Every structure is written in C-alpha cells, then in structure tokens.
Amino acid sequence: MTRAGGNTIPVLIVLAALLVIWYIAATLMNAPWQAALYERAGTTDVPLAQYLADVWGQPKPLLPAPHQIVQEVWDNTVGQALSSKRSFLYHAGITLSATLMGFVLGTVLGLGLAVLILHNEAMNRSLMPWIIASQTVPILAIAPMLVIGLNAIGVTGLFPKALISTYLSFFPVVVGMVKGLRSPDQMQLDLMRTYNASRLEIFTKLRWPASMPYLFASMKVGIAIALIGALVAELTNTAAGGLGVRLLTGSYNGQTITIWGVLLMAATLAAILVLAVGAAEKLVLRNMGQAPA
Amino acid sequence: MSDVNLDIEQGEFVSFIGPSGCGKTTFLRVMADLEQPTSGTITINGMTPEAARKSRAYGYVFQAPALFPWRTIEDNVALPLEIMGYGRDERRERVARSLDLVSLSGFERKFPWQLSGGMQQRASIARALAFDADLLLMDEPFGALDEIVRDHLNSELLKLFARTKKTIAFVTHSIPEAVYLSTKIVVMSPRPGRVTDIIHSTLPHGERPLDIRETPEFLAIAHRVREGLRAGHSYEEHV
Numbered sequence: 001m002t003r004a005g006g007n008t009i010p011v012l013i014v015l016a017a018l019l020v021i022w023y024i025a026a027t028l029m030n031a032p033w034q035a036a037l038y039e040r041a042g043t044t045d046v047p048l049a050q051y052l053a054d055v056w057g058q059p060k061p062l063l064p065a066p067h068q069i070v071q072e073v074w075d076n077t078v079g080q081a082l083s084s085k086r087s088f089l090y091h092a093g094i095t096l097s098a099t100l101m102g103f104v105l106g107t108v109l110g111l112g113l114a115v116l117i118l119h120n121e122a123m124n125r126s127l128m129p130w131i132i133a134s135q136t137v138p139i140l141a142i143a144p145m146l147v148i149g150l151n152a153i154g155v156t157g158l159f160p161k162a163l164i165s166t167y168l169s170f171f172p173v174v175v176g177m178v179k180g181l182r183s184p185d186q187m188q189l190d191l192m193r194t195y196n197a198s199r200l201e202i203f204t205k206l207r208w209p210a211s212m213p214y215l216f217a218s219m220k221v222g223i224a225i226a227l228i229g230a231l232v233a234e235l236t237n238t239a240a241g242g243l244g245v246r247l248l249t250g251s252y253n254g255q256t257i258t259i260w261g262v263l264l265m266a267a268t269l270a271a272i273l274v275l276a277v278g279a280a281e282k283l284v285l286r287n288m289g290q291a292p293a
Numbered sequence: 294m295s296d297v298n299l300d301i302e303q304g305e306f307v308s309f310i311g312p313s314g315c316g317k318t319t320f321l322r323v324m325a326d327l328e329q330p331t332s333g334t335i336t337i338n339g340m341t342p343e344a345a346r347k348s349r350a351y352g353y354v355f356q357a358p359a360l361f362p363w364r365t366i367e368d369n370v371a372l373p374l375e376i377m378g379y380g381r382d383e384r385r386e387r388v389a390r391s392l393d394l395v396s397l398s399g400f401e402r403k404f405p406w407q408l409s410g411g412m413q414q415r416a417s418i419a420r421a422l423a424f425d426a427d428l429l430l431m432d433e434p435f436g437a438l439d440e441i442v443r444d445h446l447n448s449e450l451l452k453l454f455a456r457t458k459k460t461i462a463f464v465t466h467s468i469p470e471a472v473y474l475s476t477k478i479v480v481m482s483p484r485p486g487r488v489t490d491i492i493h494s495t496l497p498h499g500e501r502p503l504d505i506r507e508t509p510e511f512l513a514i515a516h517r518v519r520e521g522l523r524a525g526h527s528y529e530e531h532v
Contacts, residue, residue, distance in 0.1 A: 191353070194325055195347060196349060
C-alpha cells in the first residue's frame with residue numbers, strides 16, 4: 001500500500017498534463033468551426049473568456065473538451081434511470097454480461113487447448129499455427145458473419161456476442177498456459193518421476209500450480225480484449241443494445257460528445273475488469289506463499 | 294561410461310568421487326531410472342531400476358532443493374506421501390518424524406523462500422526420507438552450500454545414517470566430504486567414465502566426530518583418493 005501512495009502524485013501530474021494538452025488541442029481543432037460561426041453571426045472582437053467558453057462548449061465539436069465528456073457521462077449515468085435506454089449504465093450492463101460470458105468461455109477454451117497441446121504431440125505440432133492464424137483474421141469481418149449467421153439459425157441474444165469475445169480472449173490464455181504448464185524445471189519433473197507420479201498427478205501437483213502466474217497474466221489481457229470483442233459484436237446487432245450500439249448511433253448522428261463519453265465508459269469498464277483480475281491474482285498467489293515483492 | 298562393476302551392500306555409505314564428466318551423476322541417474330544405460334545391467338535389491346522406481350524403493354536428493362515454492366515445508370515433505378496414497382494422519386506423523394530427523398521441527402508452516410539454502414536442502418532430505426525407502430540416492434546435495442553449513446550438514450547426515458540404517462549412494466567432488474562420510478569410496482575418472490579405485494574406509498562405522506578429519510587414518514584415506522584421481526588424470530593426458 002505504501003507503493004500505491006507513492007504513485008498518486010506522479011499519476012496526478014501526468015493526468016494534469018494530459019488535460020492541459022487536451023484543452024489546447026480542443027481549442028485548436030474547434031477554432032475553424034467557431035470562426036465560421038462568428039462570421040455567419042457577424043460577431044467580432046470576442047473577449048478571450050467568451051471565446052474559450054464557446055470553443056469548449058460547441059454541441060458537436062471536432063474534439064470535445066474533457067468537461068463536456070464528463071458532463072455527458074454524468075448526465076447519462078447519474079442523470080438517468082437505470083432502466084432507461086439512454087442510460088450508459090444500462091448499455092454497459094449489456095456489454096458487461098457479454099464480455100464476462102465470452103471471457104469465461106474463452107478462458108476455458110484456452111485452458112483446454114493448452115492441455116491438449118501439452119499432452120498430445122500431434123496437437124503440439126499442428127494446432128498452434130491455426131490458433132495464431134485465427135487471430136490474424138480481422139474481427140470486424142468475422143463478427144457480422146457470425147452474429148448474423150447464428151441469428152439465422154435462431155441463436156440470438158447474449159451468446160453470439162459472447163462468442164466474439166471468446167474468439168479473442170482464448171488466444172492469450174492458450175499462449176500463456178502452454179508456456180506456464182511447461183514452466184516446471186527438469187529437476188522438479190525428475191522428482192515427480194522418482195515418485196512414479198502419474199500424468200494427472202504431475203499436472204495437478206506440479207504443472208497447474210506452477211502455471212498460476214502465467215494464467216493471471218493471460219487473463220488480464222484476455223478480459224480487456226473480451227470487452228473489445230463484445231463492443232465490436234454489438235455494432236452488428238443494434239437492436240439488442242450495449243455500449244457498442246450507443247457508439248454507433250452517436251457516430252451516425254455526429255454526436256462526438258456521446259462517442260467520447262461511451263469510450264470513457266468502456267475504458268473505465270475495462271480498467272475495472274483488469275483490476276478485478278489483478279485482485280484475484282494477488283489473493284491466489286498470496287495463498288500460494290508468494291514472497292512479497 | 295565403460296567397465297564399471299560395483300556391488301553396494303545394504304547399510305553401506307558409498308561415495309562416488311571424481312572430476313566433472315566422469316559420469317558419477319549419470320551413474321546415480323541410471324540407478325534411479327532417470328536415464329537409460331546403453332548397455333550393462335544394474336539391479337537394486339534384485340530389481341531393475343525401473344521396477345525399483347515403480348516400487349518407490351529409493352529416495353532421491355538433487356543438487357538443488359527442488360522444493361515447490363507454493364507449498365509450505367510440511368506440504369513439500371508430504372508431497373511423495375500424497376502421491377503414494379498415505380492417509381492424512383499417517384502423512385502428518387511421517388512429516389513430523391522426517392522433519393525431526395533433519396532438525397527442522399518448528400518450520401512446518403514456513404514457505405521455502407523463508408528458509409536458508411542449507412535449511413531448504415535439509416527439507417529436501419526430509420522429503421526423501423518421508424516414505425522410508427531403504428536406499429537414499431544423493432547427487433551432490435551440499436555442492437551449492439558454503440563450507441560451514443556443509444560441515445554441519447555432513448555430521449547431521451552421518452548421525453541420520455547411523456540412526457536409520459539406510460543405504461546411501463552419495464555423489465560428490467569434495468575429497469574430505471567423501472572420506473568423512475563413507476564406508477566405501479568409489480574413485481572415478483572421465484573420458485571414458487570408469488572406476489579407478491574402490492576404497493573401503495577403515496574409519497569407525499556410524500557417527501564420527503568432525504575432528505576425525507585431522508587423524509592420520511583419515512589423511513591416509515584422503516591421500517589414496519587423491520592418488521586415484523591423479524591416476525585418472527594422467528591417463529587422460531596420454532590419450
């Protein structure tokens with residue numbers, strides 16, 4: 001906890017610097033449109049304070065100022081009923097459930113594939129290239145086909161979206177766990193051999209516990225991209241709602257403030273999810289006797 | 294390795310000494326069925342190494358402790374017992390007895406990183422003792438430890454040997470260690486790995502005080518070991 005305290009000031013300084021740069025950028029980027037507005041209205045000699053208020057207060061700015069985004073998020077979370085379709089929280093909830101479902105499926109799939117690769121020589125030689133190839137296919141191309149295709153055969157709702165999350169999040173788990181399950185050194189494996197331990201015992205008593213740090217590192221990456229997968233999947237099924245849908249409608253209507261607000265919302269959600277995995281990691285590794293860092 | 298013929302009697306403490314590359318570790322690993330011999334046979338209590346391994350007839354102590362960092366000391370010692378299917382009560386009792394034999398009582402709940410290198414190696418010896426195999430195979434178990442800790446562990450090991458009546462095969466590259474511990478010393482030389490001398494120790498069987506290492510008897514054996522090692526080296530130079 002002393003480290004967290006020590007980080008606070010540097011983080012705040014970086015945040016302040018970013019805000020300053022953002023306001024400067026917002027001023028510069030929104031200036032041409034503001035100039036056009038003034039010209040149309042015939043306004044001249046605008047005082048600086050008025051100018052800044054105007055340039056940071058446009059309804060559809062090229063780059064919204066930070067306070068506009070915060071205001072947007074506030075209005076659409078605290079300022080709305082939870083059940084309202086305008087509420088960001090309502091949509092975040094939809095995205096979150098698809099993300100979590102996809103993440104769990106992806107982690108299980110990743111673990112299964114890692115175990116297969118570890119214990120079967122044919123799988124070891126043949127599976128990895130396909131797994132890597134799967135990630136080179138643009139998800140934006142796959143997502144609509146999958147969602148619409150599943151829709152056509154009557155599979156609707158959460159599952160098709162979760163499947164996109166699964167498709168993305170299984171990958172880091174496979175890669176990490178193949179390495180993690182192979183992390184025990186030769187001496188530890190020899191030791192198990194002198195006990196005439198079975199493959200199952202070697203797995204449960206040696207390989208699995210040895211791979212825990214790898215699992216959590218993989219899951220941190222996995223849960224973040226599971227969220228991306230859910231957002232992308234939502235772009236193709238706008239009726240079902242979700243943050244991706246709000247993003248899309250915002251973009252259709254040129255509501256830049258809404259777009260940025262949704263982005264902020266999604267980023268916050270991702271941060272919370274990664275932190276949650278991190279907390280679980282700390283808890284598990286501490287129970288496994290990890291030396292304090 | 295070539296032309297290695299050797300009998301180890303029950304209750305003996307046999308050291309294998311030689312420079313690196315002479316195959317002393319390989320020999321031990323073949324006995325443990327961790328490696329396959331290209332030719333020749335080895336029997337342990339009349340069994341092949343594989344049968345001996347499958348009947349869990351030996352305990353093996355490696356060069357490093359190889360403790361599992363996520364297990365406490367008692368759980369590490371209990372590891373072979375879990376695999377061999379001992380019940381919970383018997384496990385607890387055997388772990389306590391083994392830890393007592395290596396003077397680690399009181400450290401049951403510690404994790405390996407909380408112990409010094411010497412204590413970790415003692416825990417790994419306790420782990421090899423836990424399931425009461427008659428044969429203990431030790432591959433330079435104290436090689437990575439400093440002289441003071443090593444002296445201490447040597448005398449502890451000798452006490453343990455006297456008390457448990459086990460057969461011990463011990464690989465080392467330290468002459469004093471080999472002479473101090475052994476009832477029989479096998480001197481080996483490299484390329485090809487072979488036995489140059491087998492010395493039956495005249496030192497008393499069982500516990501030996503550390504200052505036995507200054508007696509003429511001890512020095513005479515050490516001298517003979519050194520001669521055997523030198524003989525192996527001169528052969529190498531002529532080839």
